[in-house]
Amino acid sequence: MIGILLLLSAILLIVYAFYKWATLNNDYFERQNLKYMKPTFLVGNTGGAFANKYTPAEFLDMIFQAFPDERIFGFFDFRAPKFAIRDPELVKEIAITSFDNFQDHEGVVDEHIDKLWGNSLLLMRGEKWRNMRATLSPVFTGSKMRQMFDLNSECIDNVVRHLLQKAEKGEKIDIEMKDFFTRYTNDVIASCAYGIKVNSFEEPNNEFYKNGLEMFDFTSIRKIIKILIIMQLPAVARALKIPVVDANVAKIFRDIISDTMEVRKKNNIYRPYMINMLMQIREGTLTHQTGKGKEKDKGKEGFATVEESDIGKLSVNRSLNDDEIVAQCFIFFLAGFDTTSTTLTFASYELSVNPDVQSKLYKEIAETNEKLAGKRVTYDILQKMPYMDQVISETLRKWPPLPVMDRLCVKDYDYNDGNGLKFKIEKGTAVLIAIYGFHHDPKYFFDPEKFDPERFSEENKHNIQPGTYLAFGIEPRNCIGSRFALMEIKAILYYLLLDFSFEPNEKSQIPLKLKKSSFNMRAEKGVHLELKPRKK
Numbered sequence: 001m002i003g004i005l006l007l008l009s010a011i012l013l014i015v016y017a018f019y020k021w022a023t024l025n026n027d028y029f030e031r032q033n034l035k036y037m038k039p040t041f042l043v044g045n046t047g048g049a050f051a052n053k054y055t056p057a058e059f060l061d062m063i064f065q066a067f068p069d070e071r072i073f074g075f076f077d078f079r080a081p082k083f084a085i086r087d088p089e090l091v092k093e094i095a096i097t098s099f100d101n102f103q104d105h106e107g108v109v110d111e112h113i114d115k116l117w118g119n120s121l122l123l124m125r126g127e128k129w130r131n132m133r134a135t136l137s138p139v140f141t142g143s144k145m146r147q148m149f150d151l152n153s154e155c156i157d158n159v160v161r162h163l164l165q166k167a168e169k170g171e172k173i174d175i176e177m178k179d180f181f182t183r184y185t186n187d188v189i190a191s192c193a194y195g196i197k198v199n200s201f202e203e204p205n206n207e208f209y210k211n212g213l214e215m216f217d218f219t220s221i222r223k224i225i226k227i228l229i230i231m232q233l234p235a236v237a238r239a240l241k242i243p244v245v246d247a248n249v250a251k252i253f254r255d256i257i258s259d260t261m262e263v264r265k266k267n268n269i270y271r272p273y274m275i276n277m278l279m280q281i282r283e284g285t286l287t288h289q290t291g292k293g294k295e296k297d298k299g300k301e302g303f304a305t306v307e308e309s310d311i312g313k314l315s316v317n318r319s320l321n322d323d324e325i326v327a328q329c330f331i332f333f334l335a336g337f338d339t340t341s342t343t344l345t346f347a348s349y350e351l352s353v354n355p356d357v358q359s360k361l362y363k364e365i366a367e368t369n370e371k372l373a374g375k376r377v378t379y380d381i382l383q384k385m386p387y388m389d390q391v392i393s394e395t396l397r398k399w400p401p402l403p404v405m406d407r408l409c410v411k412d413y414d415y416n417d418g419n420g421l422k423f424k425i426e427k428g429t430a431v432l433i434a435i436y437g438f439h440h441d442p443k444y445f446f447d448p449e450k451f452d453p454e455r456f457s458e459e460n461k462h463n464i465q466p467g468t469y470l471a472f473g474i475e476p477r478n479c480i481g482s483r484f485a486l487m488e489i490k491a492i493l494y495y496l497l498l499d500f501s502f503e504p505n506e507k508s509q510i511p512l513k514l515k516k517s518s519f520n521m522r523a524e525k526g527v528h529l530e531l532k533p534r535k536k
Contacts, residue, residue: 117245
């Protein structure tokens, strides 16, 4: 009897201890005298998102609209208390003015366990990130984009040739656009980053493409559990040495990049590939231009293009080891493979359901092509096409491929709204900025569900409040590759629309609905369109 009582007591003690652990932070925001979303036991306010009960838009809108009159409020990411910001001035304060307090992303990947993610610019922290940002910044200037543009154009030639061959055979060209554009971005990254020629339309099951799909497939229970452990139980992930990227996929990428570097060094090969530029950085021969020949791109590359901050323009003498080179090539592949193709997919949908917009864009393209008189379009000419830029800027507003960003507090920050609300954002606490929420708030963008490129016209763009348009984040920790992404997007749309119109077909879902997913902005049933050859 005593044994049974002792056993029951032990069980009750364990249950009580677990309950206290699970609810340890539940009064966190009450102690701060801050409004907050009431958490569900153990899963907080984000469990439903991981269980795919919401689309990313629905989840972020739920967070953003929880307290519409508050500049900042609290919510729970499972057990972890976090702050949500819905005021653009506070966004600038957190991300720019007080950057020293909030300079890191929240990522918890151990660089010794997952060398691809852990050594990437995205998840580097502190001084290591600052030095790497300044080191990599010269790779992504406008002048380097001009050098890569011909490589991009070669990939586009493969795409257009593939489609024209179908048209010449009289085939109806019905396409699922996400798959189509992912193949294109896959080939561009393989060429521009690694110097490897891939044609995903002629070789649909090539290794690059299959590995990219594998990395972005978060639908399996095994992957969801793995991500949850890494994010919510980092100590367990480190103890079990759980990587984000499966070991076999990581090895394939490492071998490809290592073999490519070895061949280029041995044979003294140089072309404007990213991998060559990273090798130049390692040798100390690639830096920011100063004085004569200095970059003069500011203000000329479209509304969405983000400017490099002073941190990115610092002069640093930092070499890169092989792990770091491989990691930057890897993260460059991931960013280009998915987010750029996502933007193109939504752009094609909007053009198909807004024929007036498509007609106006085609007119600009046709007039530009006529002025070229048979010459190829260039990087600089694309920058001089205002309506093209308006269409892409509006696509990124309505359908931001990365709909949220975060900042990690690395040094205690004292908040004071000037009206009596004072509290401390403590070191180690994360702040969430719902990009989708800002982009769809009628306070900042009138009739936000309407696709209206005129928001970004010369006459109207000054009305966009700073801190509300965050397609590529906000400096200093904004997207270093915005120029490259926009180059890819504008170039393929130019050549596709020159020969084809985007038309809905019998599989098109109109209006488009998003898929319930924890991570990605995806169309529920894909984006199915017909590419109809234009009559010449």
